[in-house]
Amino acid sequence: MGAWSARHRKTAVFGWLLFVVLAALLGGLHGSTEIKESESMPGQVSRAARILDDAGLESPASETVLVRSDALTTDAPAFRAAVGRVIAGIDATGKAAEVRSPYDTGAVSADGHAALVQLTLKGDHDDAVENVPAVLAAVAAVQKQHPDLTVVELGDASSGKWIQEQFSDDFARAEWTAVPLALGILLVAFGALVAAVLPVVLAVTAFVAAGGLVALSSGFLHTSDNASSVMLLVGLAVGVDYCLFYLRREREERAAGRDASTALAIAAATSGRAVLVSGVTVVVAMAGMFLTGIAEFQAMSYATIVVVITAVLGSLTVLPALLSLLGDRVEKGRVPLLARLRRPGTAATGGRVWNAVLTPVLRRPLAATVLAGALLVGLAAPMLTMHTANLTFRQQLPEGNELVAVSQKIEAAFPGSPAPATVVVKAADIDSPAMTAALADLRTKALASGRMHGPVDVTVHPAQNVATVDIPLNGTGNDSVSNDALRTLREEIVPATVLKVPGTEAPVTGRTAGSYDFNAKMTGSMPLVLGFVVAFAFLLMLVSFRSPVIAATAVVLNLLSVGAAYGVLTLVFQHGVGASLLGTAGVGAVESWVPLFLFVILFGLSMDYHVFVVSRIKEGRDRGLPTRAAVAHGIRSTAGVVTSAAVIMVAVFAVFGTLSMQAMKQMGVGLAVAVLIDATVIRAVLLPSVMTLLGERNWYLPAWLRRLPDLSHGGSFPPAGSAGAPHGAASATGPAPAGGSRHRRIGV
Known part of the structure; x- marks a missing residue:
């Protein structure tokens, strides 16, 4: 794919732009078909919605107006007059289907100082949200006429109107905050404007195209607002990361002295393969949500799958074409201060911080494994007290x-x-x-x-x-x-x-x-989803690396990072520990869909780092390095990329942690914490220490599994500094990195 794109640069670039424009245009013309209430919930709730739908009855949006006085009772003439004005004002709007007086329904408080005017609005929920402002204005007018009373309104439409507006504002804020954040981090990582802009542009265009494709197909698989948010969240994170992996490897090979065509071929054969494996893993993990049978999950799953496939396609086709087209001009717009910070050799040696962590880890791998494992188990412990629920709007709102x-x-x-x-x-x-x-x-x-x-x-x-x-x-x-x-x-x-x-x-x-029904359905489907995701992730890792030990290690490490994220989520949002630092409070529960969503998406995203790092370790081992030296080489040579990718993901997810809705906060914080743990404790400590302890057993393949397909890249590349290599050349051993003997010495 990389070779074809490099040879047909204009076709690849303009083909991508045409694809994005057509997908967005056709999706916009088609529009999105939203999930109906009868689809969104399981159990008796779904059956009730279908009965009302079949009968042609809309589920009415009900509103309640509280009239209260500390001094007057509900029988007082002034109180009755205020209630009458509320009813008359609502009737005058023409927006209410029915208004019921508390004196007819008996909706009077036990102390006799409060009454509830109950009403339903005309039309379905969307119509009610449009109609409710007039009713709110009528109620506010009565409150103004009676400042000595409390006259306030609340209900499905008024709360729905606020949530809909806030959701739209939050989504726009997330878009406009996350993109500049990612761009700023990439600018620091590359020290050059063009190199920083490329991944962001590709990620945004992938999201735009995926949004159009999801809208276009929403006729047979309905979508939702949550699916759009998740698609932005995941699309931006993986789109930037995939391009970052590819671009950093190409720049690294150029810095090592290889010519442009060879550097691009190596990036395609190594990082391109890692991107493909990672993308397939994310897609398989997200597909597990279809097993829940819940339409909201299926919508989020489908949207995420589409955006990941689109991001992978862009990374493997248009990015090589752009790199071939730009050549070394990808370093244009260099920022002098940032360029000086990126000292030569840092990509190969990992930098001071990573070396300071990795050296003692490789020297005492058993102690590092025990300490890091204990830390993660401790973080995961609060998970045992997790209580999930569909949060009420009071819990959802700040x-x-x-x-x-x-x-x-x-x-x-x-x-x-x-x-x-x-x-x-x-x-x-x-x-x-x-x-x-x-x-x-x-x-x-x-x-x-x-x-x-x-x-x-x-x-x-x-x-x-x-x-x-x-x-x-x-x-x-x-x-x-x-x-x-x-x-x-x-x-x-x-x-x-x-x-x-x-x-x-x-x-x-x-x-x-x-x-209640949602939680019951979740409880029943959770083991099936978890089993599916774990089993297929193991199989994908097994086929990718031809080692059951590597595959098992990947699964266990991912489970540890997910467990730690669950523990932090429970501690902060359920028990309120440190919640004030995030501008929220403990609400006594975790949103029902968040744990399962976090599991599948984290299991997929964690493979980004795992596949990328272990691929580099395997390159070193295939080149003849002992396992300990290969681990040191793999961790150090990917340290910069993993750090940059993790910072981008944490920043993007953290933006969602600042949004108003509690469910979005929980999702954002859970993802940010898990990625942070994964990129630090897991990749810098546990992965190298466990692989060092296992030694040559990492690469054990039983005889009965040797028929597995070998997906490694084949062929060879000339050493750094030599001339020319054909586009599309590939290597089983990979390039010899600059300072290879030094890596061996440090590793040993």
Whole structure:
């Protein structure tokens, strides 16, 4: 691929640009088809959504207006007048489908000083989000008329509007922060503007093309906002990293005295191969999320796979073409100060910091293995207490947010979950005397259970033979109290009432039900996904390096880095240790989808470094170096690249850790911590110490596995400083690095 691109430079470059433009244009014209509610959640929640969809009923966006006075009771004329103004103001907007007075529904607080006006907005969720500003303005007008009262609104549409706007703002901020950050780090790494710009341009164009392809195919595999965020996150990280690996190797070979064509051929045969193996590993790891059966995961998985394949394609085709086209002009725009910092020989020897770490590690590998292993196990220990849940919007939003303050006021007046459970009843005849009695019995038994509270709202749709019963649950919405109440409703009350009427279905939905069903599905699918990812990662490493020992080492080291990331995530976001440093607080739980997502993506991304470093170690070993010397050579010669790549990934992921939404913070911090651990403790300490302890056993291949395909590059390259080599030449032994004898001496 590298040789073809170098020979057909214009075709490769203009072909890539045409591909990006067409993908973006066609994707924009097609538009994105978003995941429906009936697809996004498993279990009874999905079934409830399908019943409403089949009946042509939109899940109404409900809103609640709290009217409270410390001095007046709800029976006071002034209080009643304020409630009347709220109802009249909302009706006047024309945006509400139904407005219910607290004096009709009984939504009055126990102390008699607060009441809830309940309403549903017209249209589906998207329409409701567009309609809610008018209703919010009407409520705000009443608050202005009655400064002595508290008149505030909260609900699905108002919170959805804020989250949608914040998500869009955060996404734009992440884009505009992450790209300059990556560019700045690359500028420090290369000391030249052109070399720094290339990886960023290729990563951004890969993301743009992938976004168009995902939109274009969203008709058969629906997408989501989360999938777009993940695609940006992963696409930028891997796109920059892949180009960085390739470009640094080409520059290193040129610095060692090889001519341009040979340097490019070596980069293609070595770093290009590492990029391909790494990309395949990421794709396989992300494919594991399809086994969850959850549409949101499948959307994130598909988007990530598309952007990784696109990034690999760009790195292996257009990058060699650009390097061939530019030649040594890739060093144009050199920054004098940064160029001086990149002293000759640093790429080969690893620099002072890496040498200071690596020398004692190779001298006492057993002690290094024990200490580093103990550190990672200690970091992973809090993982044993991890509690996952679909975070409520109060947990998702930052402290001090206006919506959080309103929620707290409503909960103080009306303790319990702000979002009710909804029983969706589909009957043969919803108006039959038996069903009417069963619905009344459902309401009575729910309130008598002591685990649910009023107001219970029953809405009957006779034409569709469907009824919805909204029952507020005790608890916060995703704690054990709410979950117990949900189980009581599903397993005791619903079967004892409406399900006694023949021909009736009655799934229970709502936020608590969604979180509960999602966690149950996750728990059931987690072993299957983990087993798939681990097994295929092992097989890929086995085929790539023809060594079960190397493959097993890769899997174990990745598991350690993921475990450490889980531990830090639990400690910070669940227990709140150090959370204030990140501008957040412990929320008592980790977002349900984050652990599985982190596992698959980290297992894939960790292979970036592992494949790149071990490939270089194997080059040294194939060239005749003893294992200890090959390890020293491999670690030192890749130190600069690994450091630069890790800093870019950590910086990009850390940007997501600064976003407003708690789930994005958890994802960003979890990924940043894991990559930081992987690039330091794992690659600088554990990998060299473990491989040194194993010695020649690293390369053991049982006789019955010797039929495995040999994917190593074949052929030979002339030594540094010699003239010419044909494009596309490849080497099983790889180039002899500058100062090769010195490497052997240091290693020994």
